[in-house]
Amino acid sequence: xxxxxxxxxxxxxxxxxxxxxxxxxxxxxxxxxxxxxxxxxxxxxxxxxxxxxxxxxxx
Amino acid sequence: xxxxxxxxxxxxxxxxxxxxxxxxxxxxxxxxxxxxxxxxxxxxxxxxxxxxxxxxxxxxxxxxxxxxxxxxxxxxxxxxxxxxxxxxxxxxxxxxxxxxxxxxxxxxxxxxxxxxxxxxxxxxxxxxxxxxxxxxxxxxxxxxxxxxxxxxxxxxxxxxxxxxxxxxxxxxxxxxxxxxxxxxxxxxxxxxxxxxxxxxxxxxxxxxxxxxxxxxxxxxxxxxxxxxxxxxxxxxxxxxxxxxxxxxxxxxxxx
Numbered sequence: 001x002x003x004x005x006x007x008x009x010x011x012x013x014x015x016x017x018x019x020x021x022x023x024x025x026x027x028x029x030x031x032x033x034x035x036x037x038x039x040x041x042x043x044x045x046x047x048x049x050x051x052x053x054x055x056x057x058x059x
Numbered sequence: 060x061x062x063x064x065x066x067x068x069x070x071x072x073x074x075x076x077x078x079x080x081x082x083x084x085x086x087x088x089x090x091x092x093x094x095x096x097x098x099x100x101x102x103x104x105x106x107x108x109x110x111x112x113x114x115x116x117x118x119x120x121x122x123x124x125x126x127x128x129x130x131x132x133x134x135x136x137x138x139x140x141x142x143x144x145x146x147x148x149x150x151x152x153x154x155x156x157x158x159x160x161x162x163x164x165x166x167x168x169x170x171x172x173x174x175x176x177x178x179x180x181x182x183x184x185x186x187x188x189x190x191x192x193x194x195x196x197x198x199x200x201x202x203x204x205x206x207x208x209x210x211x212x213x214x215x216x217x218x219x220x221x222x223x224x225x226x227x228x229x230x231x232x233x234x235x236x237x238x239x240x241x242x243x244x245x246x247x248x249x250x251x252x253x254x255x256x257x258x259x260x261x262x263x264x265x266x267x268x269x270x271x272x273x274x275x276x277x278x279x280x281x282x283x284x285x286x287x288x289x290x291x292x293x294x295x296x297x298x299x300x301x302x303x304x305x306x307x308x309x310x311x312x313x314x
Contacts, residue, residue, distance in 0.1 A: 001256060001257035003250060003289060004254035004256075004257030004258045010250055
């Protein structure tokens, strides 16, 4: 679903998934369920991740 | 056996033999087998698990593409009747899952949550090697009849033959390579389902139907279509438009 949403390849999608999981204190599997069940959308997270003052701490 | 059921059993074996002869896509063929098994036997869902070279089980095909159902099958990589069946090479029959919560706590909980009450696991065997298992899941408590189990086992053996082509059957490295190809195809299929589900808002089950419909109507292999969708060489919108047009055509006389 990340591939479809962000127009990235499978390897990149996995990196994004892991980054999201890490930054939210989730396992990759928990993050994957949240995306599959449409409880979260990674596109909305983009601005958060590239924000200059982002210090990478879990939200 | 009633005449209708006999015909349906014959058709299931003919479908398998035909796709074998045509060199059909292995995941597509096994998905068809899972659907046939579910229809022919007194079960509600079928999951085919295949072992990788380390002996870890993976879902390769299922009668339902819903993620929660696939997860119940997949959780058996760690514990469950299919794992026990794979390790022993013998059928594992569980007529009442609630009585086995202590034996497989994680699996029993996941299965119960998905609405399953009974499981029969049958080995997919090629000579003396177990390749994986066929898991037959029921939503009610009860044991499958002897005839159903025999038919299920026969379908499981044919599935094993379908997975490993005859020329390779003597060569362990080739067997391993062919099984890994099937597992890799499954991964790409899951990714393609996700792309379609994300682009359309469809659930995984109809997303799978869109992929399969497009592949069949264009005489392409399911895995090739899935790969093209994941690579974004084949736009998801094109498949969705095709499915919509297909639905439109079939509406006046539903089959």
